[in-house]
Amino acid sequence: MKSRWSDKQLKRFIDTFAAAFGEDVATRVYTSQILGQDPQLVLHGGGNTSVKGPFTTILGERPESIFVKGSGWDMATAGPEGFVAMALDDLKRLFRLNALQDTEMFNQFRLAMLKPVPFNPSIETLAHAWIKEKFVDHTHANAILTLTNQENGEALVREALGDDVLIRPYYHPGFGLSRDLAVSLSENPKARAVVLMRHGLFTFDNDPRVSYETHIELVDRAETFARKRESRAFFACEPVKKPDAPVIARVTPLIRGLLAGRTGDADRPTAPVILKVLKSEEILRDISHPKLDEILSGPVLTADFLIRTKPWLAIVPAGNFENEAGLKARITESVQAFERRYRNYYEKGCRETRRNFPMFNPRPRVLILPGAGIFCSGNTLRDAEIAADLAEVTLKVRMRIAAMGGRYRGIDEDKLFEMEYWGPQLEKLSAPALPLTGKVAVVTGAAGAIGATICQRLLKEGCHVAGTDLPGDRLENLGRDLGAEFNGRFHAIPMDVTDETSVIEAYDEIISAFGGVDLLVSNAGIAFVKSLAELELEDFRRVERVNVEGALLFLKWGIKILKAQGTGGDIIFISTKNVPSPGANFGAYSATKAAAHQLARVASLELAGDDIRVNNLAPDAVFEGKGRRSGLWEVCGPDRMKARGLDEKGLEDYYRDRNLLKIRVTADHVARGVVFFATRQTPTTGATLPIDGGLPDATPR
Numbered sequence: 158m159k160s161r162w163s164d165k166q167l168k169r170f171i172d173t174f175a176a177a178f179g180e181d182v183a184t185r186v187y188t189s190q191i192l193g194q195d196p197q198l199v200l201h202g203g204g205n206t207s208v209k210g211p212f213t214t215i216l217g218e219r220p221e222s223i224f225v226k227g228s229g230w231d232m233a234t235a236g237p238e239g240f241v242a243m244a245l246d247d248l249k250r251l252f253r254l255n256a257l258q259d260t261e262m263f264n265q266f267r268l269a270m271l272k273p274v275p276f277n278p279s280i281e282t283l284a285h286a287w288i289k290e291k292f293v294d295h296t297h298a299n300a301i302l303t304l305t306n307q308e309n310g311e312a313l314v315r316e317a318l319g320d321d322v323l324i325r326p327y328y329h330p331g332f333g334l335s336r337d338l339a340v341s342l343s344e345n346p347k348a349r350a351v352v353l354m355r356h357g358l359f360t361f362d363n364d365p366r367v368s369y370e371t372h373i374e375l376v377d378r379a380e381t382f383a384r385k386r387e388s389r390a391f392f393a394c395e396p397v398k399k400p401d402a403p404v405i406a407r408v409t410p411l412i413r414g415l416l417a418g419r420t421g422d423a424d425r426p427t428a429p430v431i432l433k434v435l436k437s438e439e440i441l442r443d444i445s446h447p448k449l450d451e452i453l454s455g456p457v458l459t460a461d462f463l464i465r466t467k468p469w470l471a472i473v474p475a476g477n478f479e480n481e482a483g484l485k486a487r488i489t490e491s492v493q494a495f496e497r498r499y500r501n502y503y504e505k506g507c508r509e510t511r512r513n514f515p516m517f518n519p520r521p522r523v524l525i526l527p528g529a530g531i532f533c534s535g536n537t538l539r540d541a542e543i544a545a546d547l548a549e550v551t552l553k554v555r556m557r558i559a560a561m562g563g564r565y566r567g568i569d570e571d572k573l574f575e576m577e578y579w580g581p582q583l584e585k586l587s588a589p590a591l592p593l594t595g596k597v598a599v600v601t602g603a604a605g606a607i608g609a610t611i612c613q614r615l616l617k618e619g620c621h622v623a624g625t626d627l628p629g630d631r632l633e634n635l636g637r638d639l640g641a642e643f644n645g646r647f648h649a650i651p652m653d654v655t656d657e658t659s660v661i662e663a664y665d666e667i668i669s670a671f672g673g674v675d676l677l678v679s680n681a682g683i684a685f686v687k688s689l690a691e692l693e694l695e696d697f698r699r700v701e702r703v704n705v706e707g708a709l710l711f712l713k714w715g716i717k718i719l720k721a722q723g724t725g726g727d728i729i730f731i732s733t734k735n736v737p738s739p740g741a742n743f744g745a746y747s748a749t750k751a752a753a754h755q756l757a758r759v760a761s762l763e764l765a766g767d768d769i770r771v772n773n774l775a776p777d778a779v780f781e782g783k784g785r786r787s788g789l790w791e792v793c794g795p796d797r798m799k800a801r802g803l804d805e806k807g808l809e810d811y812y813r814d815r816n817l818l819k820i821r822v823t824a825d826h827v828a829r830g831v832v833f834f835a836t837r838q839t840p841t842t843g844a845t846l847p848i849d850g851g852l853p854d855a856t857p858r
Contacts, residue, residue, distance in 0.1 A: 158195075158197065158300075158373055158376050158377040158380060159373070159377075160369070160370050160373050161191040161194070161195070162191065162366055162369060162370065166187065166191075167184065167187050170183045170184070170186055170187040171183045171184065171187075174186060174236070174237050177237070178237040179210060179211060179212075181208050181209075181210030181211070181224070181291075182208065182210065182224055182237050182240060183237070184208070184365050185206060185207070185208035185224060185240065185292070185365070186235070186236055186237055186240070188206070188292070188294070188365050188366075188368075188369050189206040189226065189232045189235060190232065190233060190234070190235070191369070192204065192206065192232055192294060192296060192369065192372065193231060193232025193233035193234070193235070194232075194233045196546070196550075197298060197299050197300065197376070197380075198296040198297075198298045198299075198372075198376065199232050199233065199296050199297065200297075200543075200546050200547060200550065201231065201465070201543045201546065201547070202229050202230065202231050202232075203232075203296070203297050203461045204232055204295055204296040204297060204357070205225065205226045205232075205279035205281055205285070205295050206225075206226050206232065206292075206293065206294050206295065207223055207224060207225040207226065207240075207279075207282075207285035207286075207292070207293045208223070208224050208291060208292050208293075208365075209221070209222065209223045209224075209245060209291045210222060210223075210224065210291070212224075212242045212271050212272075214271065220244050220245070220246065220271070221244070221245040221246055222242055222243065222244060222245055222271060223242075223243050223245045223248065223285060223286055224240040224241065224242050224243075225240060225241050225243060225278040225279050225282045225285055225286075226239060226240055226241075226278070226279050227239050227240065227241055227274065227276045227277065227278055227279070228276060228277045228278065228279055228280060229276065230276075241266075241270060241272075241274055241276075241277075241278040241282075242270065242271040242272045243266070243269040243270055243271060243278065243282070243286075244269045244270075244271055245286060247265070247268065247269040248265075248269055248282065248283060248286035248287075249286060249287065251265060251283060251332075252283075252287055252336070252339065254332075255336075256332065256333070257332040259331055259332075259579070259580065260580075262283070262331060262332055263277055266278055266282060280330045280331055281295060281330060281334065281335060282335075283332060283335035283336070283339075284334065284335035284338045284339070284359070286335075287335060287336075287338070287339035288338070288339070288342060288359070288361050290361035290362050290363055290368070291362075291363045291365075292361060292362055292363070292364070292365045292368045292369075293359065293360075293361045293368070294359070294360045294361070294368050294369060294372050295357060295358065295359045296357055296358055296372065296376075297356065297357040297358075297458075297459050297461055298357065298358055298372075298376045298379070299550055299553065299554055300376050300377075300379035300380035300383060301314075301352060301357060301358045301375075301376060301379050302355070302357070302458050302459060302554055303379065303383045303554050303557050303558060303561075304317060304379055304382070304383065305352060305353075305354045305355050305356070306355050306458055306554070306558065306565055306566055306567060307558055307561075307563040307564060307565065307566060308563070308564045308565075308566050309563070310354055310355075310566065311324050311354065313382075313563075314352050314354075314379075316382070317378055317379050317382035317383075318350075318352065318375055318378055318379065321347060321348060321349050321350075322348065322349065322350045322351070322352055322375065323341055323342065323345050323348040323350070323351045323352070324351075324352050324354065325337060325338065325341055325351060325352070325353050325354065326354050327353065327354045327355045327356060327568060327572070328353070328356075329460075329572060329575060329576065330356075330460065330576075334353070338351060338353075338359070349362075349371055350371060350372075350375055355458070355459060355566070355567060355568050356459055356460070357459065358372065358375060358376065360372040360375070383557055383561060386561040386562070387557055387560035387561045388560050388561075388562070389560075391556075391559065391560040392442070392443070392446075392556070392560065394442065394445055394446050394447065395445065397441075397444075397445045397475055397527045397528030398477075398478070398528060399441065399528055399529070400478035400528060400529055401478070402665070403665075404478050404481060404484070405529055406664075406665045406668050406669075407481070407721065408481075408484060408485065408488065408526075408529070409432065409434070409532070409668050409669075409672055409673065410668060410672070410673040410674075410718045410721040410722045411485055411488060411489075411721050411722070411723075412432065412488060412524060412526075412532050412672070413429070413430060413432050413534070413672040413673040413722055413724075414673070414721065414722030414723045414724045415488065415489060415492040415520065415723075416430050416432075416492070416520050416521060416522075416524065416532075416534045417429050417430055417518075417520070417722075417724050418430075418518035418520070419518075423840075424837040424840060425837055426724075426725065426768065427724040427725060428518065428536075428595060429595040429596050429597070429673075429675055429724060430534035430535060430536065430541070430595055430672070431534065431535055431536070431537060431538045431540070431541045431595060431597070431621060431671050431672055432532055432533065432534055432541060432671065432672025432673070433532075433533045433534075433535070433538065433541035433542050433544070433545040433672075434529075434530045434531065434532050434533070434545075434669070434672075435530050435531040435533065435545050435548065435549055436529065436530030436531075440530060440531060440549070440552070441528065441530065443552055443553075443556050444525050444526075444527050444528075444530075444531065444552070445475070445527050445528065446556070448559065449472060449475075449525070449527065450472055451559075452555050452556060452558075452559045452565075453469075453470055453472060453525075453551075453552070453555055454565070455469075455565050455566070455567045456468050456469060456567035456568055456570065456573050457469070457551065457567060457568070457573070458550070458551055458554055458555075458567065459568070460568060460572075460573075460576040462547045462550075462551065463573060463576050463577050464577065465522065465535075465540070465543050465544045465547050466522050466523050466544055466547050466548055466551065467499070467521060467522045467523070467577075468499070468502065468570070468573045468577065469495070469498070469521075470521070470523045470524075470525055470548065470551065471491050471492060471494075471495040471521035471523065471524045471525065472491065472524075472525045472527075473487050473488050473491045473524065473525065473526045473527065474487055474491070475527040475528070478528065478529075488524075488526065491524070492520055492521060492524065495519075495520065495521045496519045496520055499519040499520075500516075500519050502570065502573075502574065503516050503519065503574070505574075506571070506574030506575075506578070509571060509574075510574070510575070510578075514578045517577070521534075522534050522535070522544050523544060523548045531545070531548050531549070531552070532672075533545035533548050534672075536590065536594055536595045537594060537595065537619075537621075537646070538621060538645055538646055538671065539644070539645075590619065591617075591618050591619025592618050592619060592832075592836045593615060593618040593619045593620035593676075593832075593835060593836065594619035594620075595619075596619075596620050596621065596675040596676060596835070597620070597621045597622075597623070597667070597671045597672070597673060597674045597675050597676070598612075598615050598620050598621070598622045598623070598674070598675065598676035598677075598678060598835070599622075599623045599625060599664075599667060599674050599676070599677055599678065599711075599715065600612050600615070600622060600623070600624050600625065600678040600680055601625050601626070601652065601654055601678065601679055601680050601681035601707070601711055602625075602626055602680040602681035602682060602731075603624030603625055603626045603632070603635060603649070603680070604624070604626035604627075604629070604631035604632045604634075604635050604785075605626070605631075605680075605782075605785060605787065606779060606780075606781050606782035606783065606785040606786060606787040606824050607680060607731060607776070607779055607782055607787065607824045607827050607828075608624065608626065608678075608680045608681075609624070609635055609639075609782060609783040609785055609824075610782035610783045610823075610824035610825055610827070610828045611678055611680065611731075611824075611827065611828045611831050612624045612635070612639060612647065613639060613783060613828070614825065614828035614829065614831065614832055615676075615828070615831065615832065615835070616639060616642075616643045616646055616647055618832055618835075618836070620646070620676070620835075621646045621647075621671050622639075622643075622646065622647050622648075623647075623648045623650050623663075623666075623667045623670065623671070623674075624636070624639070624647060624648070624649050624650070625649075625650050625651070625652035625654075625663055625681075626649075626651070626652065626681070627651065627652075627653055628651035631785075632649050632651065633649065635649055636648070636649025648666075648667070648670050648671075650663050650666050650667060651663065654681050654703060654706075654707030654708070654710055654711050655702045655703055655706055655707050655710070657710050657714075660710045660711060660714050661714055664714050664715065664718060668718070673718055673721075673722050674715060674718050674719065674726070675719075675722075675724070675725075675726050675727065676726065676727045676728075676729070676835050677711065677712065677715040677719075677726070677727070677728045677729070678729050678731065678831055679708045679711055679712065679728070679729070679730045679731065679753070679757075680731040681703060681707055681708075681711075682703060682704050682731070682746075682750065682753075683699075683700055683703045683704065683746075684700070684743070684745075684746040685697075685699070685700050685745045685746060686742050686743065687742060687744075687745070688741070688742050688744075689744045692744060692745060696745065697744075697745045697749075700745040700746060700749050701745070701749045701752075703749075704746070704749035704750055704752070704753055705749050705752045705753055705756070708730065708753040708756055709756060712728065712756065712760060715728070716728075716760075716764065716769070719764075719767070719769055720767055720769075723767075724768075725767065725768030725769055725770075726767075726768075726769045726770075727769070727770050727771075727772075727834060727835050727837070728757070728760060728764075728769060728770070728771040728772075729771075729772055729773070729774060729831050729834050729835070730753060730754065730756075730757040730771075730772070730773045730774070731773075731774055731776070731827065732750060732753065732754045732757070732773040732774060732775045732845065733746075733747075733750045733775055733776065733777070734775050734776065734777040734847065734849045734852055734855045735747040735750055735751075736750055736751045736754045736775060736845075737775075737855045737856070738852060738854045738855040739751075754773055754845070757771050757772070757773050758771075758773075758843055761842045761843035762843070765842055770834070770837070770841065770842040771842055771843065772834045772841060772842060772843070772844050772845070772846065773844070773845040773846070774827055774830045774831065774834075774845070774846050774848055775845050775846065775847045775848065775849065775855070776822055776826070776827045776830075776848040776849060777812065777816070777822055777847075777848070777849035777850070777852060777855075778809075778812035778822055778849075779822055779823065779824050779826075779827060780809055781824065782823065782824020782825065782827075782828075783824065787824075809821065813850070815852070816849055816850025816851050816852055817850060817851030817852070817853070818850040818851050819850070820850040821850075822848060822849060822850055826848050827848055830846050830848050833846070834846070
């Protein structure tokens with residue numbers, strides 16, 4: 158492990174932040190970021206840092222102060238706003254106490270704040286305050302955990318790091334840990350670092366570079382020590398034969414459905430998850446190890462992983478992939494076994510703490526399928542990616558311990574429960590969920606005015622969205638725009654709805670990206686303007702292939718995924734007011750959209766038993782959306798303008814004035830209709846919602 162220290166970079170941070178926050182804070186931000194940007198030291202909000210330095214109050218007073226990283230802030234990116242300024246003397250006085258409950262401790266933290274912020278400082282704030290040195294660095298370095306999480310871990314740490322490193326047993330984070338650390342350091346004033354068993358590493362110094370580089374030196378020594386002890390022959394195992402891609406595409410939705418939470422709400426009975434699958438060659442090799450169950454038995458590496466990965470990882474027994482029914486049975490039994498174990502753990506924890514906490518989803522967050530990969534779940538893609546990173550670290554550390562000939566020792570189970578249902582830890586996950594969080598939508602015709610607007614609206618409601626359309630600039634531009642705006646929750650995926658192979662391949666790509674689907678929005682459609690007397694059969698067939706066959710293929714293959722998940726779903730057809738109220742010279746469009754409309758009604762009959770709801774939206778005269786012209790009006794607009802002697806604005810006014818509400822129907826009105834059905838505001842299926850401002854000739858309503 159190499160030092161990332163750069164005087165040039167430090168100067169840049171000081172030049173940027175010192176004027177507003179002071180040189181000490183600017184330096185602290187720099188050293189925190191170079192620690193946090195190394196995934197071997199810190200992952201996803203773990204670890205914490207502090208600096209003692211001046212703070213000037215509104216009265217010009219300068220109390221002795223400390224700036225502590227806020228809980229949940231990522232060290233890799235946190236700027237000065239991620240640190241809490243606190244009165245150091247107030248925190249030091251708390252050392253007089255022998256014990257302090259968590260709730261009161263956080264009350265004291267807020268009383269000590271010199272500048273109010275809407276988040277708590279690190280749970281280890283008192284440890285930072287009671288260590289006398291100016292700069293304090295704390296991480297959960299992988300190499301340190303490799304040594305501490307073994308039965309003879311203390312002896313290994315001593316041998317690897319030397320006598321000037323203090324070693325302390327595992328403590329629940331908070332007051333007790335902080336007090337033990339302070340007392341131990343006062344009794345060992347020459348210690349230059351502290352290793353907390355099954356937790357991590359503290360270093361400290363009045364010189365920020367010394368504290369940082371001591372940290373790097375000790376982690377490097379631990380890494381070198383472990384590497385020398387491991388047997389390379391341990392890793393020389395043959396991977397389980399990798400299954401064919403179609404098998405994985407069929408199995409992944411099953412896994413997604415099994416890992417989803419159950420809510421007890423009749424309208425929204427499941428809490429869906431997003432999947433991230435780890436399947437590199439190294440991962441596949443490691444999870445094929447014949448002693449995998451033994452290597453991964455026992456709890457998580459450190460408490461900070463717990464809220465992301467749950468106490469244990471679920472492992473499907475190795476076996477062949479040719480017998481797909483047998484494979485699915487193995488997966489199902491593994492999830493059910495995990496759930497039984499978790500329920501027992503939960504009930505025992507409630508008895509021992511004499512408290513009844515609402516039980517979290519008892520299903521695994523991480524499922525290992527030898528030969529296929531590690532399936533990691535979360536409420537969002539970001540959550541799933543975090544779980545994946547932590548699962549990969551867990552596997553690497555546990556494999557290295559086994560390769561060293563060691564026996565893994567994690568946090569005791571009673572301590573795990575105490576941490577999993579601990580309020581300060583859960584605050585890191587307390588952001589309110591949007592209505593469609595965890596759901597995956599597929600929208601056809603996404604590059605058009607209505608489709609693009611539907612995609613954007615669903616994303617704003619928390620959905621993960623695959624926008625599909627014919628390949629080309631319009632789809633690529635949409636992918637760039639929404640992908641950047643919504644941080645990976647949008648994928649632009651080419652799909653020709655008239656080509657069954659293209660439909661299947663697109664769904665496979667969606668499964669690979671998110672794990673499955675929950676909402677199908679059939680929006681792709683084309684129009685053709687000509688009287689029936691002049692309509693050529695091939696022109697009619699061209700419209701029919703998109704509007705009817707395309708809708709059927711999209712529906713057929715989407716239903717297979719929804720049924721495989723077993724968690725219900727929603728299907729919404731973007732129909733048209735032309736179904737009940739067709740227009741002259743619009744026969745091909747009106748007839749084919751009516752056929753698709755009828756497919757939706759039949760689907761509502763066939764799928765209700767699977768809690769899959771199917772509904773239609775029937776808009777009228779949408780001209781544009783999200784800065785895009787409606788493809789429908791690009792085709793029929795000129796003809797309509799010519800027939801009525803109107804310009805473009807006049808035509809828009811004509812369609813506005815013909816409805817009862819005298820309102821211009823927009824693409825966003827249609828998108829809001831999609832959200833209405835997708836969020837299940839009413840127990841409705843088989844319905845058609847008009848979005849037309851009120852057209853008397855389109856009744857019954």
